[in-house]
Amino acid sequence: xxxxxxxxxxxxxxxxxxxxxxxxxxxxxxxxxxxxxxxxxxxxxxxxxxxxxxxxxxxxxxxxxxxxxxxxxxxxxxxxxxxxxxxxxxxxxxxxxxxxxxxxxxxxxxxxxxxxxxxxxxxxxxxxxxxxxxxxxxxxxxxxxxxxxxxxxxxxxxxxxxxxxxxxxxxxxxxxxxxxxxxxxxxxxxxxxxxx
Amino acid sequence: xxxxxxxxxxxxxxxxxxxxxxxxxxxxxxxxxxxxxxxxxxxxxxxxxxxxxxxxxxxxxxxxxxxxxxxxxxxxxxxxxxxxxxxxxxxxxxxxxxxxxxxxxxxxxxxxxxxxxxxxxxxxxxxxxxxxxxxxxxxxxxxxxxxxxxxxxxxxxxxxxxxxxxxxxxxxxxxxxxxxxxxxxxxxxxxxxxxx
DNA sequence: CCTACCGATCGGTAGG
DNA sequence: CCTACCGATCGGTAGG
Numbered sequence: 001x002x003x004x005x006x007x008x009x010x011x012x013x014x015x016x017x018x019x020x021x022x023x024x025x026x027x028x029x030x031x032x033x034x035x036x037x038x039x040x041x042x043x044x045x046x047x048x049x050x051x052x053x054x055x056x057x058x059x060x061x062x063x064x065x066x067x068x069x070x071x072x073x074x075x076x077x078x079x080x081x082x083x084x085x086x087x088x089x090x091x092x093x094x095x096x097x098x099x100x101x102x103x104x105x106x107x108x109x110x111x112x113x114x115x116x117x118x119x120x121x122x123x124x125x126x127x128x129x130x131x132x133x134x135x136x137x138x139x140x141x142x143x144x145x146x147x148x149x150x151x152x153x154x155x156x157x158x159x160x161x162x163x164x165x166x167x168x169x170x171x172x173x174x175x176x177x178x179x180x181x182x183x184x185x186x187x188x189x190x191x192x193x194x195x196x
Numbered sequence: 197x198x199x200x201x202x203x204x205x206x207x208x209x210x211x212x213x214x215x216x217x218x219x220x221x222x223x224x225x226x227x228x229x230x231x232x233x234x235x236x237x238x239x240x241x242x243x244x245x246x247x248x249x250x251x252x253x254x255x256x257x258x259x260x261x262x263x264x265x266x267x268x269x270x271x272x273x274x275x276x277x278x279x280x281x282x283x284x285x286x287x288x289x290x291x292x293x294x295x296x297x298x299x300x301x302x303x304x305x306x307x308x309x310x311x312x313x314x315x316x317x318x319x320x321x322x323x324x325x326x327x328x329x330x331x332x333x334x335x336x337x338x339x340x341x342x343x344x345x346x347x348x349x350x351x352x353x354x355x356x357x358x359x360x361x362x363x364x365x366x367x368x369x370x371x372x373x374x375x376x377x378x379x380x381x382x383x384x385x386x387x388x389x390x391x392x
Numbered sequence: 393c394c395t396a397c398c399g400a401t402c403g404g405t406a407g408g
Numbered sequence: 409c410c411t412a413c414c415g416a417t418c419g420g421t422a423g424g
Contacts, residue, residue: 030226034403047409055403085391111307152373155381163359177348185351193389195281230419243393
């Protein structure tokens with residue numbers, strides 16, 4: 001039997017998770033206290049535990065939400081019937097999109113996941129490893145098909161994943177150029193390079 | 197770090213700083229306790245304070261050592277008498293070099309600097325901002341000279357700085373390809389792109 | 393470089 | 409959702 005929640009409980013839990021993501025991003029998981037989180041929610045620290053299991057659960061929830069999103073996108077891209085460059089472009093655009101519209105969760109999952117403990121830590125590590133491996137396979141296929149230069153596929157994927165990782169800087173740039181413009185710049189620079 | 201110490205040469209203070217960088221990188225600044233650091237040094241926690249001022253001093257020292265290195269390199273590159281692409285290439289190669297041979301300090305300065313407090317925090321932020329600005333100016337000059345495509349210079353610099361930022365992944369790659377090979381891959385991908 | 397110990401703060405619980 | 413409070417752990421100090 002599924003847990004029955006009143007609309008109020010569900011909503012408060014979501015509020016707590018959202019504010020937690022904000023604080024974890026700003027100060028880091030370890031540096032954020034449950035008392036601080038409670039204050040920002042507008043209740044006492046003890047009251048948080050009527051809505052959530054604990055501090056660790058908050059981090060776990062954020063990290064796996066993001067990991068599942070990217071895994072699902074990779075499934076889609078792998079089954080795309082298109083050339084390799086288009087697949088890589090689709091992945092780049094998705095990373096940009098997630099970093100713009102879901103940047104708190106993405107940032108926390110990328111920088112704070114080390115604070116999880118087993119078994120979640122191992123599972124998360126495995127998901128990251130798998131995503132990177134599947135991305136690398138796509139690049140390698142592009143090389144063997146002659147669509148892509150003969151570069152080291154691991155290095156290329158590392159550059160891509162890092163280049164698009166969440167940073168504070170992002171929001172400033174998005175305020176100047178649109179998300180679409182940002183995606184286009186990314187694709188141009190990463191796929192066609194800087195040189196004119 | 198060797199367990200048997202060669203007489204002096206490396207001061208206790210330097211040993212503590214090196215082990216601190218290692219721990220801050222592995223577990224994060226907040227998650228590293230002075231007791232843990234002391235244990236790895238081989239003394240009691242209280243004894244650390246005969247050699248260092250406190251936990252904050254360790255982080256400050258690491259962050260500014262790295263920041264000063266990059267600032268000095270930027271001074272050199274700006275005064276280079278060469279085309280813009282060569283300047284950007286020199287910066288990329290330096291980032292790769294620092295990330296390979298000084299990766300603990302670079303990683304900590306890049307991911308843990310938020311744990312500093314004013315006035316150091318503000319000073320460090322300003323150094324980062326300045327470095328990024330000078331890098332952007334170089335790219336903009338390249339665009340106006342026609343050496344570089346008309347892309348958004350801020351986005352390009354963000355990609356470059358992130359692409360080359362320290363990650364665990366790095367060491368694995370360096371074990372497979374040489375540092376020079378890694379530099380060459382980086383330069384190729386970032387300057388000339390992926391497409392054949 | 394140690395033993396002994398401090399005040400502060402942490403995540404979380406009991407009980408209403 | 410609150411007050412009251414727990415044991416654990418933190419960075420750091422006193423004094424030898």
